[in-house]
Amino acid sequence: MTDCPHCTDERAAGAAFCESCGRPLATGAPLDVGTDCGACGSAGSVATDGYCDNCGMLAGRPRDHAEADAGPVAAAVTDRGVRHRRNEDAMWLAVRGTEVDVVVCDGVSSSADPEVASGTAAEAAGKALALETGVAAAVRAAAEAVAALAGTGDPRRAASNPACTIVAARVREGEIEYGWVGDSRAYWVPIGAERAEQLTEDDSWATHVIAMGADPQAAWNNPQAHAITAWLGADFGVVEPRTGTLRPEAPGVLVLCSDGLWNYYTEPAAFAEVVLASVRENADLVSAARALVALAVEAGGADNITVALIPIV
Ligand SMILES: [Zn+2]
Numbered sequence: 001m002t003d004c005p006h007c008t009d010e011r012a013a014g015a016a017f018c019e020s021c022g023r024p025l026a027t028g029a030p031l032d033v034g035t036d037c038g039a040c041g042s043a044g045s046v047a048t049d050g051y052c053d054n055c056g057m058l059a060g061r062p063r064d065h066a067e068a069d070a071g072p073v074a075a076a077v078t079d080r081g082v083r084h085r086r087n088e089d090a091m092w093l094a095v096r097g098t099e100v101d102v103v104v105c106d107g108v109s110s111s112a113d114p115e116v117a118s119g120t121a122a123e124a125a126g127k128a129l130a131l132e133t134g135v136a137a138a139v140r141a142a143a144e145a146v147a148a149l150a151g152t153g154d155p156r157r158a159a160s161n162p163a164c165t166i167v168a169a170r171v172r173e174g175e176i177e178y179g180w181v182g183d184s185r186a187y188w189v190p191i192g193a194e195r196a197e198q199l200t201e202d203d204s205w206a207t208h209v210i211a212m213g214a215d216p217q218a219a220w221n222n223p224q225a226h227a228i229t230a231w232l233g234a235d236f237g238v239v240e241p242r243t244g245t246l247r248p249e250a251p252g253v254l255v256l257c258s259d260g261l262w263n264y265y266t267e268p269a270a271f272a273e274v275v276l277a278s279v280r281e282n283a284d285l286v287s288a289a290r291a292l293v294a295l296a297v298e299a300g301g302a303d304n305i306t307v308a309l310i311p312i313v
Protein backbone atom coordinates (compact mmCIF):
# COMPACT_ATOMS: atom_id res chain seq x y z
CA MET A 1 0.00 0.00 0.00
CA THR A 2 2.73 2.45 -0.84
CA ASP A 3 1.53 3.36 -4.32
CA CYS A 4 -1.36 5.58 -5.29
CA PRO A 5 -3.81 3.37 -7.21
CA HIS A 6 -4.64 6.30 -9.47
CA CYS A 7 -1.25 7.50 -10.64
CA THR A 8 1.27 5.03 -9.13
CA ASP A 9 3.08 7.79 -7.27
CA GLU A 10 4.76 6.96 -3.97
CA ARG A 11 2.46 7.46 -1.04
CA ALA A 12 3.54 10.35 1.16
CA ALA A 13 4.15 9.32 4.76
CA GLY A 14 0.98 9.80 6.76
CA ALA A 15 -0.90 11.44 3.91
CA ALA A 16 -4.31 10.18 2.93
CA PHE A 17 -4.19 11.75 -0.50
CA CYS A 18 -1.70 11.41 -3.30
CA GLU A 19 0.59 14.41 -3.52
CA SER A 20 0.95 13.88 -7.23
CA CYS A 21 -2.61 13.54 -8.49
CA GLY A 22 -4.57 14.69 -5.42
CA ARG A 23 -6.71 11.56 -5.37
CA PRO A 24 -7.57 10.16 -1.95
CA LEU A 25 -5.66 7.09 -0.90
CA ALA A 26 -7.94 6.18 1.98
CA THR A 27 -11.08 5.50 -0.02
CA GLY A 28 -11.49 1.81 -0.54
CA ALA A 29 -7.93 1.11 0.50
CA PRO A 30 -7.36 -1.84 2.83
CA LEU A 31 -6.44 -0.60 6.26
CA ASP A 32 -4.11 -1.89 8.88
CA VAL A 33 -6.42 -4.13 10.88
CA GLY A 34 -3.59 -5.64 12.94
CA THR A 35 -1.76 -8.68 11.65
CA ASP A 36 -2.11 -11.04 14.63
CA CYS A 37 -5.14 -13.30 14.49
CA GLY A 38 -7.42 -13.12 17.52
CA ALA A 39 -9.13 -16.36 16.54
CA CYS A 40 -6.21 -18.80 16.26
CA GLY A 41 -3.48 -16.76 17.94
CA SER A 42 -1.20 -16.96 14.92
CA ALA A 43 1.17 -13.97 14.70
CA GLY A 44 1.29 -11.85 11.55
CA SER A 45 -1.17 -14.05 9.68
CA VAL A 46 -3.95 -11.57 8.96
CA ALA A 47 -3.83 -10.38 5.35
CA THR A 48 -4.89 -6.95 4.08
CA ASP A 49 -8.36 -8.30 3.23
CA GLY A 50 -8.88 -8.86 6.96
CA TYR A 51 -8.87 -12.68 6.77
CA CYS A 52 -6.37 -14.90 8.59
CA ASP A 53 -4.11 -16.89 6.25
CA ASN A 54 -3.79 -19.59 8.91
CA CYS A 55 -7.36 -20.26 10.07
CA GLY A 56 -9.40 -18.35 7.51
CA MET A 57 -11.36 -16.37 10.10
CA LEU A 58 -12.27 -12.75 9.48
CA ALA A 59 -10.16 -10.72 11.93
CA GLY A 60 -11.45 -7.32 10.90
CA ARG A 61 -13.09 -5.62 7.97
CA PRO A 62 -11.08 -2.94 6.16
CA ARG A 63 -14.07 -0.60 6.13
CA ASP A 64 -14.83 -0.92 9.83
CA HIS A 65 -12.66 2.10 10.51
CA ALA A 66 -11.01 4.34 7.92
CA GLU A 67 -9.30 7.69 8.15
CA ALA A 68 -8.31 10.29 5.58
CA ASP A 69 -5.74 12.80 6.82
CA ALA A 70 -4.94 15.85 4.71
CA GLY A 71 -3.08 17.63 7.48
CA PRO A 72 -4.48 21.04 8.44
CA VAL A 73 -6.60 21.27 5.25
CA ALA A 74 -9.12 18.48 5.85
CA ALA A 75 -9.69 15.18 7.62
CA ALA A 76 -12.38 12.52 7.58
CA VAL A 77 -13.07 9.42 9.66
CA THR A 78 -15.63 6.65 9.17
CA ASP A 79 -16.44 3.91 11.65
CA ARG A 80 -18.76 0.92 11.95
CA GLY A 81 -19.98 2.01 15.37
CA VAL A 82 -21.15 -0.57 17.89
CA ARG A 83 -24.46 -2.07 16.82
CA HIS A 84 -24.14 -2.53 13.07
CA ARG A 85 -22.25 -5.58 11.84
CA ARG A 86 -20.62 -3.66 9.00
CA ASN A 87 -19.92 -0.09 7.93
CA GLU A 88 -22.39 0.97 5.26
CA ASP A 89 -21.19 4.58 5.28
CA ALA A 90 -18.58 5.67 2.73
CA MET A 91 -16.51 8.80 2.23
CA TRP A 92 -14.30 10.52 -0.31
CA LEU A 93 -11.75 13.22 0.41
CA ALA A 94 -9.47 14.80 -2.17
CA VAL A 95 -7.26 17.81 -1.53
CA ARG A 96 -5.28 19.86 -4.03
CA GLY A 97 -3.61 22.77 -2.27
CA THR A 98 -6.48 24.50 -0.50
CA GLU A 99 -9.11 23.00 -2.82
CA VAL A 100 -11.17 20.31 -1.16
CA ASP A 101 -13.64 17.78 -2.59
CA VAL A 102 -15.54 15.83 0.05
CA VAL A 103 -18.39 13.33 -0.05
CA VAL A 104 -20.21 11.40 2.70
CA CYS A 105 -22.71 8.65 1.84
CA ASP A 106 -24.84 6.39 4.05
CA GLY A 107 -26.17 3.10 2.68
CA VAL A 108 -29.88 2.36 3.13
CA SER A 109 -29.80 -0.74 5.33
CA SER A 110 -33.04 -2.19 3.97
CA SER A 111 -31.69 -2.22 0.39
CA ALA A 112 -29.44 -4.87 -1.19
CA ASP A 113 -25.70 -4.23 -0.76
CA PRO A 114 -26.04 -0.78 0.84
CA GLU A 115 -22.27 -0.63 1.45
CA VAL A 116 -21.73 -1.07 -2.31
CA ALA A 117 -24.22 1.72 -3.01
CA SER A 118 -22.50 4.15 -0.64
CA GLY A 119 -19.01 3.25 -1.87
CA THR A 120 -20.08 3.59 -5.50
CA ALA A 121 -21.77 6.94 -4.86
CA ALA A 122 -18.86 8.42 -2.90
CA GLU A 123 -16.35 7.48 -5.58
CA ALA A 124 -18.54 8.60 -8.51
CA ALA A 125 -19.30 11.95 -6.88
CA GLY A 126 -15.70 12.43 -5.76
CA LYS A 127 -14.35 11.84 -9.26
CA ALA A 128 -17.01 14.11 -10.76
CA LEU A 129 -16.16 16.93 -8.33
CA ALA A 130 -12.62 16.97 -9.72
CA LEU A 131 -14.07 17.71 -13.18
CA GLU A 132 -15.18 21.17 -11.94
CA THR A 133 -18.71 20.78 -13.29
CA GLY A 134 -20.27 21.56 -9.90
CA VAL A 135 -21.85 19.72 -7.02
CA ALA A 136 -25.24 19.09 -8.64
CA ALA A 137 -23.53 17.34 -11.57
CA ALA A 138 -21.47 15.28 -9.13
CA VAL A 139 -24.56 14.16 -7.21
CA ARG A 140 -26.28 13.25 -10.47
CA ALA A 141 -23.23 11.22 -11.52
CA ALA A 142 -23.44 9.38 -8.20
CA ALA A 143 -27.18 8.81 -8.70
CA GLU A 144 -26.58 7.27 -12.12
CA ALA A 145 -23.82 5.03 -10.81
CA VAL A 146 -25.95 3.78 -7.90
CA ALA A 147 -29.03 3.27 -10.10
CA ALA A 148 -26.89 1.15 -12.47
CA LEU A 149 -26.13 -1.29 -9.62
CA ALA A 150 -29.69 -2.65 -9.87
CA GLY A 151 -29.04 -3.77 -13.44
CA THR A 152 -25.92 -5.85 -12.89
CA GLY A 153 -27.80 -9.14 -13.22
CA ASP A 154 -27.70 -9.86 -9.49
CA PRO A 155 -31.31 -10.89 -8.67
CA ARG A 156 -31.08 -9.54 -5.11
CA ARG A 157 -30.10 -6.14 -6.39
CA ALA A 158 -32.85 -6.17 -9.01
CA ALA A 159 -35.41 -6.99 -6.30
CA SER A 160 -34.18 -4.49 -3.71
CA ASN A 161 -32.18 -1.74 -5.35
CA PRO A 162 -28.94 -0.72 -3.66
CA ALA A 163 -29.55 2.76 -2.22
CA CYS A 164 -27.82 5.45 -0.20
CA THR A 165 -27.82 9.08 0.86
CA ILE A 166 -25.23 11.63 -0.22
CA VAL A 167 -23.86 14.96 0.91
CA ALA A 168 -21.07 16.47 -1.16
CA ALA A 169 -19.14 19.70 -1.03
CA ARG A 170 -16.35 21.47 -2.85
CA VAL A 171 -14.28 24.30 -1.41
CA ARG A 172 -12.74 26.74 -3.89
CA GLU A 173 -11.02 29.96 -2.81
CA GLY A 174 -12.91 30.12 0.46
CA GLU A 175 -16.32 29.44 -1.08
CA ILE A 176 -18.28 26.31 -0.18
CA GLU A 177 -20.65 24.71 -2.65
CA TYR A 178 -22.70 21.84 -1.26
CA GLY A 179 -25.46 19.51 -2.35
CA TRP A 180 -27.35 16.56 -0.93
CA VAL A 181 -30.00 13.87 -1.23
CA GLY A 182 -31.26 12.18 1.95
CA ASP A 183 -30.32 12.89 5.55
CA SER A 184 -26.54 13.07 5.61
CA ARG A 185 -25.74 16.65 6.57
CA ALA A 186 -23.43 19.60 6.04
CA TYR A 187 -22.96 22.17 8.81
CA TRP A 188 -21.11 25.44 9.04
CA VAL A 189 -19.68 26.02 12.53
CA PRO A 190 -18.08 29.46 12.94
CA ILE A 191 -15.26 29.59 15.50
CA GLY A 192 -16.70 30.82 18.79
CA ALA A 193 -20.29 30.51 17.63
CA GLU A 194 -22.98 29.26 19.98
CA ARG A 195 -24.93 27.49 17.27
CA ALA A 196 -24.05 25.44 14.25
CA GLU A 197 -25.69 26.42 10.99
CA GLN A 198 -27.20 23.36 9.34
CA LEU A 199 -26.67 23.95 5.62
CA THR A 200 -28.66 20.95 4.42
CA GLU A 201 -32.31 20.15 5.09
CA ASP A 202 -32.93 16.42 5.55
CA ASP A 203 -35.03 14.55 3.06
CA SER A 204 -36.64 12.67 5.98
CA TRP A 205 -40.04 11.97 7.46
CA ALA A 206 -39.32 14.00 10.62
CA THR A 207 -38.11 17.06 8.73
CA HIS A 208 -41.12 16.82 6.44
CA VAL A 209 -43.74 16.68 9.22
CA ILE A 210 -41.96 19.38 11.26
CA ALA A 211 -42.11 21.62 8.19
CA MET A 212 -45.85 20.86 8.09
CA GLY A 213 -46.19 22.06 11.70
CA ALA A 214 -45.66 18.94 13.84
CA ASP A 215 -44.03 19.18 17.27
CA PRO A 216 -40.28 18.62 16.69
CA GLN A 217 -39.75 16.57 19.87
CA ALA A 218 -42.63 14.23 19.07
CA ALA A 219 -41.56 13.97 15.44
CA TRP A 220 -37.99 13.00 16.30
CA ASN A 221 -39.21 10.44 18.83
CA ASN A 222 -41.40 8.76 16.22
CA PRO A 223 -39.94 5.44 15.00
CA GLN A 224 -40.38 6.76 11.45
CA ALA A 225 -38.32 9.89 12.15
CA HIS A 226 -35.28 8.82 10.15
CA ALA A 227 -37.16 7.32 7.21
CA ILE A 228 -35.73 9.17 4.22
CA THR A 229 -37.94 10.67 1.55
CA ALA A 230 -35.26 10.94 -1.15
CA TRP A 231 -32.26 8.76 -1.92
CA LEU A 232 -29.93 7.57 -4.65
CA GLY A 233 -31.16 4.29 -6.12
CA ALA A 234 -32.88 2.79 -9.14
CA ASP A 235 -36.27 2.84 -7.38
CA PHE A 236 -36.23 6.57 -6.69
CA GLY A 237 -36.28 7.85 -10.24
CA VAL A 238 -34.79 11.13 -11.34
CA VAL A 239 -32.76 12.76 -8.58
CA GLU A 240 -32.97 16.52 -8.19
CA PRO A 241 -30.20 17.32 -5.73
CA ARG A 242 -30.66 20.41 -3.61
CA THR A 243 -27.62 22.65 -3.52
CA GLY A 244 -26.36 25.82 -1.91
CA THR A 245 -23.29 28.00 -1.65
CA LEU A 246 -21.73 29.73 1.32
CA ARG A 247 -18.95 32.28 1.45
CA PRO A 248 -18.06 32.45 5.14
CA GLU A 249 -17.29 35.89 6.52
CA ALA A 250 -15.47 34.57 9.59
CA PRO A 251 -13.28 31.51 10.24
CA GLY A 252 -15.05 28.26 10.96
CA VAL A 253 -15.33 24.58 10.22
CA LEU A 254 -17.30 22.92 7.45
CA VAL A 255 -18.60 19.59 8.75
CA LEU A 256 -20.07 16.81 6.63
CA CYS A 257 -21.49 13.84 8.54
CA SER A 258 -23.86 10.92 8.51
CA ASP A 259 -26.75 10.59 10.95
CA GLY A 260 -24.59 8.31 13.10
CA LEU A 261 -23.00 11.52 14.42
CA TRP A 262 -25.66 14.21 14.23
CA ASN A 263 -28.35 12.04 15.82
CA TYR A 264 -26.50 12.44 19.14
CA TYR A 265 -26.26 16.24 18.75
CA THR A 266 -29.54 17.34 17.21
CA GLU A 267 -29.50 20.75 18.92
CA PRO A 268 -27.49 23.31 16.89
CA ALA A 269 -25.85 24.54 20.12
CA ALA A 270 -24.80 21.04 21.16
CA PHE A 271 -23.42 20.34 17.68
CA ALA A 272 -21.37 23.55 17.65
CA GLU A 273 -20.06 22.89 21.15
CA VAL A 274 -18.88 19.35 20.44
CA VAL A 275 -17.27 20.25 17.10
CA LEU A 276 -15.46 23.33 18.40
CA ALA A 277 -14.29 21.50 21.53
CA SER A 278 -12.93 18.62 19.44
CA VAL A 279 -11.04 20.97 17.12
CA ARG A 280 -9.72 23.03 20.06
CA GLU A 281 -8.67 20.13 22.28
CA ASN A 282 -6.96 17.93 19.71
CA ALA A 283 -3.49 18.47 18.30
CA ASP A 284 -4.55 17.94 14.69
CA LEU A 285 -7.63 17.72 12.51
CA VAL A 286 -7.74 13.96 12.04
CA SER A 287 -7.55 13.53 15.83
CA ALA A 288 -10.49 15.92 16.16
CA ALA A 289 -12.51 13.90 13.63
CA ARG A 290 -11.53 10.68 15.44
CA ALA A 291 -12.62 12.23 18.77
CA LEU A 292 -16.04 13.10 17.35
CA VAL A 293 -16.47 9.54 16.11
CA ALA A 294 -15.39 8.24 19.53
CA LEU A 295 -18.03 10.41 21.24
CA ALA A 296 -20.74 8.96 19.00
CA VAL A 297 -19.47 5.45 19.79
CA GLU A 298 -19.50 6.22 23.53
CA ALA A 299 -23.01 7.63 23.20
CA GLY A 300 -24.17 4.25 21.92
CA GLY A 301 -22.74 3.87 18.43
CA ALA A 302 -26.16 2.76 17.24
CA ASP A 303 -25.34 3.55 13.61
CA ASN A 304 -22.29 3.80 11.38
CA ILE A 305 -20.53 7.14 11.90
CA THR A 306 -18.75 9.33 9.36
CA VAL A 307 -17.45 12.86 9.87
CA ALA A 308 -15.37 15.16 7.67
CA LEU A 309 -13.85 18.40 8.98
CA ILE A 310 -12.71 21.20 6.66
CA PRO A 311 -11.58 24.40 8.42
CA ILE A 312 -11.94 27.62 6.46
CA VAL A 313 -9.88 30.58 7.61
ZN1 LIG B 1 -6.28 -17.19 12.49
Ligand SMILES: [Zn+2]
Nearest residue numbers: 106259260303
Ligand atom coordinates in the same frame (compact mmCIF):
# COMPACT_ATOMS: atom_id res chain seq x y z
ZN1 LIG C 1 -26.76 6.27 9.16
